[in-house]
Amino acid sequence: MNIVVCLKQVPGTTEVRIDPETNTLVREGIENIINPFDTYAIEEGVRLKEKHGGKVTVITMGPAQAEAALREAVSLGADETVLLSDRAFAGADTWATAFTLSCAVKKLEKPDLIICGRQTIDGDTGQVGPELAEMLDIPFIAYVSRIEEIKEGYLRVRRMVEEGHEVIETTLPAVITVAKEINVPRLPSLRGIMKSKSAKIETWGIKELGVDESKVGLAGSSTQVIKVFFPQRVHQAEILEGTLEERVDTLIDRLRNAGLCQG
């Protein structure tokens, strides 16, 4: 079984501070971690490998320091790593990120299964997984909570939906995103950590991928962040006075005047 796991390095905190001058994330003093949702993807990939044989390749796009996330994945059982790092990749939105990842996946030995976390804790979009599947033109299943059966060219999973779950089967290769219900990620082992320190990190830029600079990074992004800001907390609550009838009448008048109800 040839498994690819996509991961992202994110700030290890939910208390993100924004520099009011530059509107960018304050990164000083913040430790970077593997996106917590991606740790379930790594664990599931490693478990599949342990059960069915094969290898797990982890892939990430990010600055040079994202190498640490790949090494950590090796300490948890991943076999090979690819770091997609190039100035041209900077400023990518989910579309350009998924495009870059898809180019890298095409360059790898053909995978049976691609696993991503359901979303990141910084961007929170949950878009890269499905976009990657679209760009590779292969099936996609989100919020997988259990892999029920996997064999050559076939996968059956349980996926979480709002009020219960669905069981879905698909052909392989496919992309899945996993929910945290799928497993309990292991701690690294000492031998894993020691192996990870000397692991070879494969680094690919636009030259290695052979892609046009206009399709990646900020240039290849269909969305752009214009401004990052904390929403103003505005307290406009008003307690209506009077009898119940009077209060209902006042409320309806207000809604009518605001154009929110008719009649």
Next chain:
Amino acid sequence: MDYFLTEEQKTIRDLARRIAEERVLPVRAELDEKEEFPWDIVKDLADADMFRVFIPEEYEGLGGGCLELCLVTEELSRVCSGVAVTYAASALGCMTLMEYGTGEQKKKYLPDIASGKKLGAFAITEPTAGSDAANIKTTAEKVEGGYLLNGTKQFITNGGEAAIYTVIALTDKTRGARGASAIIVEKDTPGFTFGKKEKKLGIRTSATRELVFKDCLVPEENLLGRPGLGFIQAMRLFDKSRPGIGAQAVGLAQGALEAAVDYADQRVQFDQPIITFQAVQHMLADMAIQVEAARALVYAAARHVDSGAKNVTEESAMSKVFASDAAVKVTLDAVQICGGSGYMRDYPVEKMMRDAKILQIYEGTNQILRNAIAINLRKRKARTA
């Protein structure tokens, strides 16, 4: 303080701390309350390669020594001393094998200890042989096909849970301690059963049990080294293992100090946190001094052991005595600082105080160890006189 640990030692320490905080901390109160053996944590430690730390590389270990063992033990003990001793006792159970075993014996047992698949235990204490360790009664009579064991071992850490036991028994009872030998006995050997499991003051997740041998036949190849050397082997073993008890004490005291600082920082009396009172500050400062001094001595003793020095009796005894005395004092003061709350089981310091006392007792009482230190002082004086 910077103890100039290597990168590898730091890696070992950091991972041990992570296991302690992520896996041990959430269950420590429950393990203590229920007196349950921590098998889930043993598995976590095994998966993380922690049992490989003290095993040579050729037997699937990582080739660490006394200091590495101390680092893991300290970090586990910072959160739960009962888990720490469970871990360290497995090392104790195979150290005689590592030192005196043949290649074949090591190959047979060490890889399973390294992987954590099997736990080890060491057994010398008997109802008649505590501090007077030479007064053991368990016999291992040479018969056709091996040794026939008869007798009872008492207060054996990991008893009943371990799979591999190093047992000190008399192969020649006419010679007393000089007739003692170290023999490996595997769990499930016919004639080898377990007596009562002790109910203890502290370290309650750790298993302490009697080993009962009744015409238990073990093959001759289970003898470690030469017959008659068992008592000396045991004394040498403790010389090397005592810094590990010191490390257990350092971790426990560190945990108690941290708990006391946390409490003093948030507890408000007379409109101010009690950490602002000098009476409390000086207690905390004394605790911190004790912890750091104990750590420095334990690491120094462990390094002395790892240097291959021929005689380490004094240094290792000093590290165990000083650190365990410090742990008892520091945990007692931690309860004092936490006041009424500290006395309650909802707070961790009462468990720490109960866990500390055993450190002054096992692997040589602190009184016996002071004797050992004093004997060396007298010997040196006699030599220079």
